[in-house]
């Protein structure tokens with residue numbers, strides 16, 4: 456299974472002056488943890504890292520240090536996650552019929568989760584890892600006044616990996632470009648195009664390292680895995 460890792464962000468919410476994926480957690484760059492999990496997942500056979508060229512040298516050093524046995528390619532990132540993933544799709548080898556997409560910033564996803572998604576995508580054209588929400592969610596209007604309280608049993612928090620049929624996902628991205636859709640994940644493009652996306656049980660610990668608090672939580676979770 457081909458895996459694309461969007462890693463071309465700026466990390467604005469982290470307040471960092473460089474790509475947050477190069478920040479250290481337990482003395483190793485965040486992206487190293489993501490790569491270790493991908494390397495350990497038996498069903499992943501090829502890895503494309505989508506990144507800004509300014510980070511390529513650091514990434515090459517990390518790739519060498521991790522001694523990855525799988526082919527790894529660096530692909531130029533775009534100005535949004537959506538653009539970066541589209542660049543990744545265009546750079547996939549012609550033989551790739553299905554693809555998993557996993558945020559570099561979700562460095563705690565386990566090899567088991569990659570494998571579960573890789574197996575499940577054989578039976579679906581679109582899937583995402585997701586977990587049921589634990590909080591009661593409120594929908595508010597522009598003044599912050601609550602409009603409704605959706606039934607929590609129908610609410611899931613989206614994670615990655617997300618997996619798709621490559622041809623369909625490319626078409627959805629191209630429709631998105633024509634229509635000017637701006638989305639935060641690939642499943643949203645699939646949904647908007649009318650294709651179904653199924654849920655694979657995600658992992659409670661599969662957080663996206665977004666803010667400085669997440670760095671501390673990631674540090675804690677990884678320390679429990681040693």
Ligand SMILES: Nc1ccn([C@@H]2O[C@H](COP(=O)(O)OP(=O)(O)OP(=O)(O)O)[C@@H](O)[C@H]2O)c(=O)n1
Nearest residue numbers: 461462463464465466467468534535536559560
């Ligand atoms: N132009 C972009 C923006 C984001 N990403 C990647 O998409 C994933 C999820 O994005 P997010 O956590 O929002 O990362 P950043 O964009 O770096 O963070 P922020 O939104 O706080 O700036 C990350 O692995 C990030 O590197 C990307 O490949 N290309």
Ligand SMILES: C[C@](O)(CO)[C@H](O)COP(=O)(O)O
Nearest residue numbers: 558613614615639640641663
């Ligand atoms: C794809 C994603 O990781 C699913 O949770 C997420 O939507 C991307 O990042 P953002 O923080 O929502 O921009």
